[in-house]
Amino acid sequence: MMDVNIIGGGVIGLSIAYELAKQGLQVAVFDRQQFGQEASWAGAGMLPPAKLECATTPGGQLRAASQPLWPDWSRRLQEESGIDNGYLNCGGLHVALSEDVTDWQ
Structure with missing residues (x-):
């Protein structure tokens, strides 16, 4: 019997499964294809840069808080x-399309 079932075997689902298993939980990960072949593959494994001050949604706030x-x-x-997971912190470029966006830069 599994303690946790995770739907999605991308970078996020596998990361969650890894951390839960380290805590002693029985974890199963389900994906319709090979792990890392859906959203993680399409996004090239990219973790987009984020600033907490600019995050306007709960998802954006979580991304910005977890990035460090x-x-x-x-x-x-x-x-x-x-295993070398290929993580590389190479920064990003944000183009300001309005003056109010430039205030935080």
């Missing part, structure tokens, strides 16, 4: 698994 955690988490995952 990725470098350390990626390093730990690579050390524990021996």
Whole structure:
């Protein structure tokens, strides 16, 4: 019997499964194709840059709050698994399309 079933075997679903399993939970991940072949594949595995001050939705706020955690988490995952996950912090470019957007820059 599983403690947690996760639908979606992309970077987010697999990351959640990994962390829950480390805490001793029995986890199953379901995906209609191979893991990492849907949204993660289409998004090229990109974690878009985010600023908490500019996040206007709950999803945007979660993304912005979690972004600083990725470098350390990626390093730990690579050390524990021996697999290079290809994480690279290379920044991003935000084009301001209106003056109010430039206020936070």
